[in-house]
Amino acid sequence: xxxxxxxxxxxxxxxxxxxxxxxxxxxxxxxxxxxxxxxxxxxxxxxxxxxxxxxxxxxxxxxxxxxxxxxxxxxxxxxxxxxxxxxxxxxxxxxxxxxxxxxxxxxxxxxxxxxxxxxxxxxxxxxxxxxxxxxxxxxxxxxxxxxxxxxxxxxxxxxxxxxxxxxxxxxxxxxxxxxxxxxxxxxxxxxxxxxxxxxxxxxxxxxxxxxxxxxxxxxxxxxxxxxxxxxxxxxxxxxxxxxxxxxxxxxxxxxxxxxxxxxxxxxxxxxxxxxxxxxxxxxxxxxxxxxxxxxxxxxxxxxxxxxxxxxxxxxxxxxxxxxxxxxxxxxxxxxxxxxxxxxxxxxxxxxxxxxxxxxxxxxxxxxxxxxxxxxxxxxxxxxxxxxxxxxxxxxxxxxxxxxxxxxxxxxxxxxxxxxxxxxxxxxxxxxxxxxx
Ligand code: RAT
Ligand code: ZN
Numbered sequence: 001x002x003x004x005x006x007x008x009x010x011x012x013x014x015x016x017x018x019x020x021x022x023x024x025x026x027x028x029x030x031x032x033x034x035x036x037x038x039x040x041x042x043x044x045x046x047x048x049x050x051x052x053x054x055x056x057x058x059x060x061x062x063x064x065x066x067x068x069x070x071x072x073x074x075x076x077x078x079x080x081x082x083x084x085x086x087x088x089x090x091x092x093x094x095x096x097x098x099x100x101x102x103x104x105x106x107x108x109x110x111x112x113x114x115x116x117x118x119x120x121x122x123x124x125x126x127x128x129x130x131x132x133x134x135x136x137x138x139x140x141x142x143x144x145x146x147x148x149x150x151x152x153x154x155x156x157x158x159x160x161x162x163x164x165x166x167x168x169x170x171x172x173x174x175x176x177x178x179x180x181x182x183x184x185x186x187x188x189x190x191x192x193x194x195x196x197x198x199x200x201x202x203x204x205x206x207x208x209x210x211x212x213x214x215x216x217x218x219x220x221x222x223x224x225x226x227x228x229x230x231x232x233x234x235x236x237x238x239x240x241x242x243x244x245x246x247x248x249x250x251x252x253x254x255x256x257x258x259x260x261x262x263x264x265x266x267x268x269x270x271x272x273x274x275x276x277x278x279x280x281x282x283x284x285x286x287x288x289x290x291x292x293x294x295x296x297x298x299x300x301x302x303x304x305x306x307x308x309x310x311x312x313x314x315x316x317x318x319x320x321x322x323x324x325x326x327x328x329x330x331x332x333x334x335x336x337x338x339x340x341x342x343x344x345x346x347x348x349x350x351x352x353x354x355x356x357x358x359x360x361x362x363x364x365x366x367x368x369x370x371x372x373x374x375x376x377x378x379x380x381x382x383x384x385x386x387x388x389x390x391x392x393x394x395x396x397x398x399x400x401x402x403x404x405x406x407x408x409x410x411x412x413x414x415x416x417x418x419x420x421x422x423x424x425x426x427x428x429x430x431x432x433x434x435x436x
């Protein structure tokens with residue numbers, strides 16, 4: 001069928017109507033042309049010193065790949081941890097890439113990164129790759145990697161109780177327009193018993209018991225860190241057993257310190273719910289699992305704090321539909337990302353379709369969760385590849401149902417989902433209007 005005749009007056013400023021067989025190309029083009037904001041990563045700006053990970057040895061020792069190593073090799077975790085980083089990377093390369101075709105999502109990712117830099121994806125050894133990464137200058141490498149990934153900015157995860165990170169901020173790390181900070185609260189909220197003394201040693205009048213003075217001192221601590229870091233949001237990962245309200249240090253500190261501080265600084269709180277921490281401690285960072293959470297706790301948070309904004313990701317596949325239902329009930333809830341074990345094409349596809357059908361474009365479809373700089377290349381490439389047919393199908397259905405779809409419509413939606421939904425959530429008044 002020839003393309004439908006262009007009627008500029010009917011289409012108005014939205015441009016020419018696309019024929020159904022032009023939609024896929026238009027979606028792919030706009031996904032390619034739009035620079036995304038990566039709203040949750042574990043990357044660090046260079047001014048934070050040596051915290052940022054990059055290069056082939058870090059890519060190969062990513063905990064997603066370490067988990068896969070122990071399934072394909074006879075090495076025991078205890079022996080693996082005695083190896084140097086290079087020996088670990090060599091072992092993972094040999095096991096998962098040379099002896100076996102790298103078909104899993106995480107292994108294919110390394111291949112895509114090597115390929116993006118024109119490096120040999122079938123090498124028996126890592127010599128060429130190591131030489132390439134060692135020859136890169138970090139600042140230009142970051143710019144190049146972001147360009148290859150199609151992102152303009154990455155949002156970090158910054159922990160004020162991390163003994164390696166906190167001093168970097170305290171000595172006044174320079175801000176970097178390519179990176180935004182996030183005040184991460186896991187140690188404070190989930191491990192108060194182990195960390196309250198760190199606050200006490202810094203002069204905060206806190207006790208192990210979450211008294212009202214303790215809560216107001218934690219709020220003062222958070223306010224100090226908001227002024228120092230200028231975070232775009234605060235964040236915490238939470239177990240599948242998370243309950244709210246709850247008689248616990250976490251419940252008390254959430255209500256009386258974190259949520260009021262988010263209001264004071266006019267920033268959202270990100271809740272990442274559904275982790276079963278350390279089901280296998282022997283494999284360290286790879287040892288966390290997933291459990292279905294009770295999202296009624298989220299309902300109670302959204303209804304109790306209508307003046308707060310929440311970014312929410314849930315780890316269990318079984319919780320995804322419920323999350324969409326809650327997003328329909330609460331305009332202060334922004335679902336985001338297909339997190340961790342969900343970031344595989346089969347699951348991303350299902351979740352993204354469900355979200356589009358239930359809440360239109362009022363969500364942030366993905367974040368990379370990259371821990372190693374170059375991972376953004378494959379993670380965002382895969383996101384674009386997986387989501388293109390889903391978006392295209394949505395517009396095809398719309399067109400078949402009788403609404404002209406134009407390239408401008410597609411562009412508007414893609415920019416909204418991958419940039420402005422987040423930007424408006426963190427800066428609701430346009431520019432950065434935070435009080436401090
Ligand atoms: O995806 C991951 O790398 C996990 O280990 C977690 O870091 C998770 O993303 C988190 O932010 O807690
Ligand atoms: Zn993360």
